[in-house]
Amino acid sequence: MHKTITFALVILTGLSAGALAANQMVYQKGRVFSSESVSIKKGDALTFVNDDSIPHNLMSATKGSEFNLGSQAPGTSTDVTFKEAGDIQVICAIHPRMKMMVKVTD
Amino acid sequence: MPGLFPRRSNLFGTVVVAASLGAVGFASIGLGAVVVGETRRVDLGQKAAPGIDSIKSQYKRPATIPFPKENPYTPEKAALGKKLYFDTRLSVSMAQSCASCHSPGFGWGDGLAVGVGHGMAKLGRHSPTIVNAAWGAIFMWDGRLATLEEQALGPIEAAGEMNMPLDKLMDRLASINEYKPLFAAAFPGEGMNAKTLAKAIATYERTVVSERAPFDAWIEGNEKAISEEAKRGFAVFNGKAMCSACHEGWNFTNDGFQDIGLPSKDIGRGEFVPGVVKMQHAFKTPGLREIERRSPYMHDGSLDTLEAVVEHYDHGGIDRPSRSDLMKPLGLSAQEKADLVAFMKTLTSNLSPTAVPVIPR
Numbered sequence: 001m002h003k004t005i006t007f008a009l010v011i012l013t014g015l016s017a018g019a020l021a022a023n024q025m026v027y028q029k030g031r032v033f034s035s036e037s038v039s040i041k042k043g044d045a046l047t048f049v050n051d052d053s054i055p056h057n058l059m060s061a062t063k064g065s066e067f068n069l070g071s072q073a074p075g076t077s078t079d080v081t082f083k084e085a086g087d088i089q090v091i092c093a094i095h096p097r098m099k100m101m102v103k104v105t106d
Numbered sequence: 107m108p109g110l111f112p113r114r115s116n117l118f119g120t121v122v123v124a125a126s127l128g129a130v131g132f133a134s135i136g137l138g139a140v141v142v143g144e145t146r147r148v149d150l151g152q153k154a155a156p157g158i159d160s161i162k163s164q165y166k167r168p169a170t171i172p173f174p175k176e177n178p179y180t181p182e183k184a185a186l187g188k189k190l191y192f193d194t195r196l197s198v199s200m201a202q203s204c205a206s207c208h209s210p211g212f213g214w215g216d217g218l219a220v221g222v223g224h225g226m227a228k229l230g231r232h233s234p235t236i237v238n239a240a241w242g243a244i245f246m247w248d249g250r251l252a253t254l255e256e257q258a259l260g261p262i263e264a265a266g267e268m269n270m271p272l273d274k275l276m277d278r279l280a281s282i283n284e285y286k287p288l289f290a291a292a293f294p295g296e297g298m299n300a301k302t303l304a305k306a307i308a309t310y311e312r313t314v315v316s317e318r319a320p321f322d323a324w325i326e327g328n329e330k331a332i333s334e335e336a337k338r339g340f341a342v343f344n345g346k347a348m349c350s351a352c353h354e355g356w357n358f359t360n361d362g363f364q365d366i367g368l369p370s371k372d373i374g375r376g377e378f379v380p381g382v383v384k385m386q387h388a389f390k391t392p393g394l395r396e397i398e399r400r401s402p403y404m405h406d407g408s409l410d411t412l413e414a415v416v417e418h419y420d421h422g423g424i425d426r427p428s429r430s431d432l433m434k435p436l437g438l439s440a441q442e443k444a445d446l447v448a449f450m451k452t453l454t455s456n457l458s459p460t461a462v463p464v465i466p467r
């Protein structure tokens with residue numbers, strides 16, 4: 001709830017980049033994840049930013065934590081909230097060298 | 107890109123995105139362990155287009171071939187791998203070798219639209235070159251094999267291709283006296299088995315590297331190495347035509363999967379990633395080294411010339427949900443198309459002839 005309010009406020013004040021400060025950010029410039037591994041607490045979100053010049057398609061096939069962002073346009077960001085503890089591999093469906101681990105802890 | 111999410115309707119725009127993700131059948135909005143939130147526009151700042159020197163620096167040839175830790179190079183392995191690569195007894199018919207479809211004479215492909223397998227039956231896809239396979243991140247047009255070692259065994263076993271069960275093949279090779287000492291020298295203590303067979307063939311394949319081409323001399327500073335037409339083509343390749351968004355780096359591929367809008371029923375990568383729209387009809391981006399020698403082109407061999415390939419990209423292909431967002435009509439002029447083709451021809455090296463090895467008896 002708290003997050004929703006923060007997000008709404010930020011939209012209202014037009015500081016969309018600042019809104020993301022609460023989340024850890026993962027970037028994709030040059031077809032490479034900015035981190036090979038990220039640790040977060042259960043229930044927290046990561047912000048995946050496509051700061052590259054081409055679309056990416058982030059997803060996970062890790063059992064129980066499957067998701068798919070679809071084609072993510074350059075210059076956009078998407079929040080992904082992880083609600084269960086565990087190691088979740090995030091890949092780009094398009095670019096096979098793009099792989100990272102999200103370590104979600106209790 | 108601007109206008110994708112109109113300024114005042116950020117939230118509305120994101121709802122639309124979320125809903126379309128739901129249709130994919132993967133995203134779990136408000137359900138399950140992972141929740142995908144809103145997609146927003148972010149300001150990445152204005153970036154100046156990189157200069158020609160900066161672009162050229164991304165195309166330098168590597169100095170060495172990468173070999174994996176699990177299967178390091180030895181001359182014995184490569185020599186054994188070469189004999190196996192050219193040995194037709196790896197197929198059940200004893201008529202086809204790896205080199206039948208990946209022949210040094212045809213830029214390490216076969217010059218056919220689609221490959222020919224067991225019983226001379228046509229296969230579904232074009233035989234890819236093995237040039238520069240050492241740098242591959244994933245193998246086969248649909249990426250179904252992760253390593254070159256796995257790739258080496260794939261066509262041997264495939265019923266439609268060489269149709270040779272591996273246990274039967276190892277029995278056959280064991281009965282050929284001259285193979286035993288070669289395996290013993292290449293794999294001391296490991297013996298003759300499918301694993302060492304794959305390691306030997308993969309090691310040999312990694313040594314198949316495109317040689318220096320005029321393009322490389324130009325990248326290294328010789329302005330006379332390629333024509334002005336080709337230089338303009340390189341600029342179009344990296345600029346207006348955006349070819350380098352996928353055909354990037356010295357081997358001209360990032361091994362990514364894209365649906366480029368060819369009218370084929372084959373879903374390619376989609377078979378392995380069924381829930382991901384952009385992977386339907388997607389195939390692995392091939393490198394462009396020796397491309398002039400590798401016609402016909404595309405995963406289905408449907409285009410005969412480089413000119414036809416450029417026309418396809420200029421047109422943008424079939425507009426369907428899976429088509430890559432990078433595919434769109436380019437509006438290239440006749441001059442720009444000709445320049446692109448001139449540029450691609452500078453990637454042809456003076457490949458020195460490959461000697462066919464003496465096959466063990």
Ligand SMILES: [Cu+2]
Pocket residue numbers: 031055056057092093094095098
């Ligand atoms: Cu990607």
